[in-house]
Amino acid sequence: MKIAYLHGLESSIDEKDPKIIFLRETFNEVFAPSIAYRNDYTYERLHSVIKQLKPDVIVGSSMGGYFAYLIGSQLGIKTILFNPAVEDREFDPIVDDSGLKKSKHNVYLGKSDNVVSGKAVRNYFKKNAIGSFKYRSYDGGHRVPESTFINAIKLEMNIKENNQSIMKHIKLYEDFASENSDLERIRNFGGKLEDMHSWLSRKLKEQGLDGETNPYKDTIMVNGPQAGQKDKSMPYQDFQNGESDLVKNRHGR
Numbered sequence: 001m002k003i004a005y006l007h008g009l010e011s012s013i014d015e016k017d018p019k020i021i022f023l024r025e026t027f028n029e030v031f032a033p034s035i036a037y038r039n040d041y042t043y044e045r046l047h048s049v050i051k052q053l054k055p056d057v058i059v060g061s062s063m064g065g066y067f068a069y070l071i072g073s074q075l076g077i078k079t080i081l082f083n084p085a086v087e088d089r090e091f092d093p094i095v096d097d098s099g100l101k102k103s104k105h106n107v108y109l110g111k112s113d114n115v116v117s118g119k120a121v122r123n124y125f126k127k128n129a130i131g132s133f134k135y136r137s138y139d140g141g142h143r144v145p146e147s148t149f150i151n152a153i154k155l156e157m158n159i160k161e162n163n164q165s166i167m168k169h170i171k172l173y174e175d176f177a178s179e180n181s182d183l184e185r186i187r188n189f190g191g192k193l194e195d196m197h198s199w200l201s202r203k204l205k206e207q208g209l210d211g212e213t214n215p216y217k218d219t220i221m222v223n224g225p226q227a228g229q230k231d232k233s234m235p236y237q238d239f240q241n242g243e244s245d246l247v248k249n250r251h252g253r
Contacts, residue, residue: 006064
C-alpha cells in the first residue's frame with residue numbers, strides 16, 4: 001500500500017519519530033515531506049506529487065489535515081484527518097478548493113484540543129463539504145499521541161499484525177549465505193566455527209559495533225582448568241556439546 005502524510009504547520013518530519021518509523025515499516029511507499037505551508041506554491045506541488053503517487057490514503061494533521069481534505073476530495077482519495085484546520089487557522093494558505101469530489105474522510109478530534117475546535121470542524125464539514133465523514137474522538141489535545149496516530153491508521157486501513165508483516169523485514173538464510181563464502185561453507189558442513197565467528201563479527205562491525213561475538217566475554221570461569229580466567233569461547237560453541245566442561249564451568253555447576 002501507499003500513503004501520503006502531511007504534518008502540521010509548526011511540525012516537521014523526523015525519521016526517528018515512531019509515527020514515521022511505523023509508516024515506513026508498514027507501507028510499501030511513503031510520501032512524508034517537510035512542508036513549508038507559507039510558500040505560495042506548496043499546495044500545487046503537493047497536489048501534483050500525490051496525484052502521481054496515487055496513494056491508498058492521505059493522512060493529515062492540523063494544517064496538513066486541511067490540505068489532505070482538499071487534495072483527497074479533488075482526487076477521490078480516502079483520508080484520515082487529525083484535528084484538521086478547516087477552521088481556526090493561524091493564517092490562510094494559498095490552496096485550490098475547487099473541483100471537490102465525493103470521498104471518504106475519517107476525522108479524529110482531540111477532546112481537549114484548544115487550538116482547533118472539534119465543534120467548528122463538524123459544523124464546517126456539515127455546511128461546506130461533500131463526501132462521507134466518520135468522526136472519532138480521542139483523549140488528548142491538538143498534538144496527536146503516537147498510539148492514537150498508529151492505531152487510527154491500522155483501524156481505517158484494516159492493517160492486522162501477522163507473521164507475514166514481520167517476516168518481510170527478515171532476510172532469508174540464502175540471502176545472507178550468498179553474501180559470504182564462510183557462511184556458505186558452514187551451511188554445507190564444510191566450514192569451521194571460526195568461519196561463523198568471522199562472518200558474525202564482520203556483520204556487527206558493519207552496524208557500527210565493536211564486532212564482539214561472545215556475550216560471556218567478561219564472565220570469570222569458576223571451575224575447571226580455566227578457573228579465574230575470562231571466558232574466551234567462540235559464539236555457538238555451547239551447541240557443539242551441551243554437556244561439555246565449558247558449559248558446566250561457566251555456570252558453576
